[in-house]
Amino acid sequence: MTNFHIPEAELxxxxxxACQGCGGANAMRFALKALGExxxxxxxxxxxxxINGPFPHTAVTVPVFQTAFxxxxxxxxxxxxGLDMRGDTETTVLAWAGDGGTxxxxxxxxxxxxxxNENIIYACYDNEAYMNxxxxxxxxxxxxxxxxxxxxxxxxxxxxxxxxxxxxxxxVPYIATxxxxxxxxxxxKFRKAKEMVGTKFIHVFAPCPTGWKSPPEMTIELSRLAxxxxxxxxxxxxxxxxxxxQKDIPHKPVSAYLEKQGRFRKLTEEQIAGIQKDVDSYWExxxxxxxxxxxxx
Amino acid sequence: xxxVLEGNHAISWGVQASDVKVIAAYPITPQTQIVELxxxxxxxxxxxxxxxxxxxxxxxxxxxxxAAAAGARSFTATSSHGLLLMHEMxxxxxxARMPVVMANVNRAVGPPWNIWTDQNDSLSQRDTGWxxxxxxxxxxxxxxxxxxxxxxxxxxxxxxxxxDAFFLSxxxxxxxxxxxEEGREYLPPFKPVDFLDPTRPKAFGxxxxxxxxxxxxxxxxxxxxxxxDVARQADEDFYRLYGRRYGLVEEYxxxxxxxxxxxxGTVTSTxxxxxxxxxxxxxxxxxxxxxxxxxxxxxxxxxxxxxxxxIAVIDRNIGxxxxxxxxxxxxxxxxxxxxxxxxxxxxxxxxxxxxxxxxIEEIVDIAGAVDQPERDVxxxxxxxxxxxxxxx
Numbered sequence: 001m002t003n004f005h006i007p008e009a010e011l012x013x014x015x016x017x018a019c020q021g022c023g024g025a026n027a028m029r030f031a032l033k034a035l036g037e038x039x040x041x042x043x044x045x046x047x048x049x050x051i052n053g054p055f056p057h058t059a060v061t062v063p064v065f066q067t068a069f070x071x072x073x074x075x076x077x078x079x080x081x082g083l084d085m086r087g088d089t090e091t092t093v094l095a096w097a098g099d100g101g102t103x104x105x106x107x108x109x110x111x112x113x114x115x116x117n118e119n120i121i122y123a124c125y126d127n128e129a130y131m132n133x134x135x136x137x138x139x140x141x142x143x144x145x146x147x148x149x150x151x152x153x154x155x156x157x158x159x160x161x162x163x164x165x166x167x168x169x170x171x172v173p174y175i176a177t178x179x180x181x182x183x184x185x186x187x188x189k190f191r192k193a194k195e196m197v198g199t200k201f202i203h204v205f206a207p208c209p210t211g212w213k214s215p216p217e218m219t220i221e222l223s224r225l226a227x228x229x230x231x232x233x234x235x236x237x238x239x240x241x242x243x244x245x246q247k248d249i250p251h252k253p254v255s256a257y258l259e260k261q262g263r264f265r266k267l268t269e270e271q272i273a274g275i276q277k278d279v280d281s282y283w284e285x286x287x288x289x290x291x292x293x294x295x296x297x
Numbered sequence: 298x299x300x301v302l303e304g305n306h307a308i309s310w311g312v313q314a315s316d317v318k319v320i321a322a323y324p325i326t327p328q329t330q331i332v333e334l335x336x337x338x339x340x341x342x343x344x345x346x347x348x349x350x351x352x353x354x355x356x357x358x359x360x361x362x363x364a365a366a367a368g369a370r371s372f373t374a375t376s377s378h379g380l381l382l383m384h385e386m387x388x389x390x391x392x393a394r395m396p397v398v399m400a401n402v403n404r405a406v407g408p409p410w411n412i413w414t415d416q417n418d419s420l421s422q423r424d425t426g427w428x429x430x431x432x433x434x435x436x437x438x439x440x441x442x443x444x445x446x447x448x449x450x451x452x453x454x455x456x457x458x459x460x461d462a463f464f465l466s467x468x469x470x471x472x473x474x475x476x477x478e479e480g481r482e483y484l485p486p487f488k489p490v491d492f493l494d495p496t497r498p499k500a501f502g503x504x505x506x507x508x509x510x511x512x513x514x515x516x517x518x519x520x521x522x523x524x525x526d527v528a529r530q531a532d533e534d535f536y537r538l539y540g541r542r543y544g545l546v547e548e549y550x551x552x553x554x555x556x557x558x559x560x561x562g563t564v565t566s567t568x569x570x571x572x573x574x575x576x577x578x579x580x581x582x583x584x585x586x587x588x589x590x591x592x593x594x595x596x597x598x599x600x601x602x603x604x605x606x607x608i609a610v611i612d613r614n615i616g617x618x619x620x621x622x623x624x625x626x627x628x629x630x631x632x633x634x635x636x637x638x639x640x641x642x643x644x645x646x647x648x649x650x651x652x653x654x655x656x657i658e659e660i661v662d663i664a665g666a667v668d669q670p671e672r673d674v675x676x677x678x679x680x681x682x683x684x685x686x687x688x689x
Binding site: 037039040042049052053054055058060061062064066067070071073074075078079080081082085086091109111 | 318319321346347349350351352353355356357359360361362363364365366367368369371385386389492493494495497498499500501502503504505506509
């Protein structure tokens with residue numbers, strides 16, 4: 001993308017409560033730049049429930065409705081219905097949830113909203129564990145990662161849940177992955193979602209220096225490495241079937257990403273080779289889904 | 298306009314007359330007819346509302362809270378396990394100050410599975426901060442639906458209207474109903490105190506420290522107390538327009554009564570029959586019907602029961618090891634009188650067992666036979682009486 005203009009308006013203030021280098025805080029900034037002021041945000045329990053600041057403060061200049069951990073999908077459905085019945089069909093309803101609230105405890109309500117094809121954007125900023133409570137594993141935690149509930153010598157033994165495929169199985173009109181290392185791409189995807197009707201699911205990769213044991217200044221770099229190593233491919237899925245994978249990105253081995261984080265410090269060469277194998281095979285499966293003649297980004 | 302309606306459909310009609318804009322609900326026996334008729338009304342356009350067919354009761358409550366936060370009058374209905382699944386969100390509706398209305402059809406809680414009536418589902422939600430109003434007839438169910446919105450929106454707290462499974466939910470009675478046009482004078486369109494408005498961005502429910510949270514709970518308590526007067530006024534205004542009123546409590550033949558039965562729900566209707574028969578025989582007996590659990594009409598209870606020589610509370614519920622929940626509430630309300638009035642607590646009808654006129658005759662006989670209760674709690678009709686609790 002050339003000559004892409006990132007909106008100058010800041011809908012998120014600097015006075016928030018995020019940790020230094022929080023990927024989730026940066027993600028919010030770009031998401032709001034894309035969606036603009038006509039947005040109502042639904043926020044379940046997650047880091048952002050704290051980041052947004054204590055009452056009577058708020059860190060964003062759109063309305064925020066804090067809701068219970070497992071209810072982002074259902075509360076957003078209700079808000080959408082309420083706004084529609086008041087005659088406001090234009091305002092975007094954005095559910096902004098962490099990986100715990102999406103992959104785990106909120107999956108049922110999200111599935112319900114997706115099955116009903118509620119006209120909302122559901123964004124999951126994924127920092128790959130329960131970071132707000134102090135780094136406990138979620139089903140979004142990758143295999144091999146240390147957390148306080150997967151301590152050495154028993155790191156996470158199961159692979160990360162494939163939320164993309166779960167959402168695709170609902171046949172929702174739009175699914176995308178995004179990271180703050182590619183803000184133009186991220187903003188374009190949120191804008192595309194805003195223009196579409198139905199349930200839009202955007203999976204935002206959100207490095208967490210506190211939980212990943214990585215330097216705060218490395219958040220953008222880790223976001224980029226996750227994409228380049230194909231651990232977190234940038235892609236879009238339309239109607240749950242048509243895959244568009246961004247392939248024109250320099251390819252790096254997973255070790256380049258893993259070695260920069262304390263949470264993977266104890267991984268053996270063998271384990272890293274295993275992760276590389278899984279990533280390669282998943283990448284192949286994505287390309288197969290896209291099909292031979294598939295559109296290039 | 299008079300119609301023959303089962304209790305569940307009386308609620309659906311009440312929701313239509315209340316100009317509800319968003320409904321979110323999940324099916325559960327014996328509530329399902331409420332939302333079936335509402336979905337028909339939405340589909341036909343008779344009720345211009347959005348019906349969200351959610352995947353659980355927890356989501357139903359989350360969705361109606363969201364709809365109310367967006368400024369729309371909203372409704373849901375449930376029963377038993379559905380209500381219990383909602384529990385977290387019942388607290389949320391109160392803390393978020395969302396004036397949603399819900400119908401709960403009283404159904405016993407499993408295991409073992411049981412679809413019949415008792416009050417443990419709703420009574421166990423006592424301290425969530427919801428107002429609770431118990432109904433005796435299908436007419437009362439229809440009328441209370443409108444009361445509920447009037448009260449909820451004035452005190453900015455949610456209201457649960459409660460009716461017995463099958464004895465009301467599936468029993469047809471003649472109900473005088475009206476449509477939304479006729480309800481408008483009583484219930485004008487919802488004007489939320491605050492709502493999610495992009496032109497006036499605010500955060501709802503952000504982290505609140507001990508220096509402020511405490512006062513927020515104090516305000517809920519104050520508004521809940523205020524709700525007694527609001528409910529009284531809502532009842533009077535309804536009477537002025539439609540000619541029917543219920544009071545916060547109802548006294549039945551309590552003038553000169555030595556013994557006063559205390560009932561709630563459909564047991565009340567059966568008790569009226571027994572009281573009429575006993576009055577024929579010259580017994581000085583009356584009845585206090587409890588309509589509201591929260592806010593608890595303490596003064597009305599003291600006014601009526603303070604004159605009695607004996608009180609017999611019939612509870613279709615059980616607070617294990619302490620007796621019936623209504624009895625606990627009544628005892629607490631009588632405490633400021635500083636006068637001991639013998640109070641007999643009877644447990645009956647749990648799990649939908651019939652509370653027949655014969656059961657109530659037995660209750661009246663037991664209370665009449667002795668000056669003071671000989672047991673903390675009388676479980677009526679326990680098949681092996683050895684199981685019955687005795688005074689220790």
